[in-house]
Amino acid sequence: MALDKYTVGRRYAKALFELSDEHSNLEATYQELLAIRQIFTENDDLGQILTDTRLNLLEKKPILDALKQQFSPQMQTFLQMVFDYKRMDDILFMVDYFEKMYDEKNKTVLATVTTTVPLTDDQQQRLSDRLKTRFDANSVEITNVVDTSIMGGVIVRTEDKVIDGSIKTRLQKMRALLLNN
16 A cells, blocks of 8 residues: 655654754754755655655766765764655655654644734734744744735634734624524
8 A cells, every 4th residue: 555645744844853952953853854955846846856756866976965965964864764664755855844843842833823914023023922922832933925815803713723914704603693693
């Protein structure tokens, strides 16, 4: 039975995370994975080229070696293992899941905040402080999305929660209450 990319990504990321945590180099590993994400994002066929049959092993080796030389011995070993098991096209899933575990360990909340106008720096800071308290987080990273269709208010989305304080939703709830009476 073939494993899907998400399952593969979780397994490899979890193993790397645990190893990095055990050796107290979690931050360094995370920074290297961010660099790997950038390389694989800028060269979107790289994972497939290093996995599929377009090139033979002798043609892939210099590409892999050039990639590995930029990183620590631990990351070089990781990249070699991923390559050996023909999983280079799953590397971005691995990076994403590692980042998720890293954020959880560091109590970082990623929030997408939808408003009708862009938040000022002061508004963003006050909202960040409130979300830190609400989610018991050490830090909150806010991505502000502007959507005039919400009419006003704010919608906060984290990985597993939605706080909808938009005027549009309030009006819809009020309308539903009036229609049910």
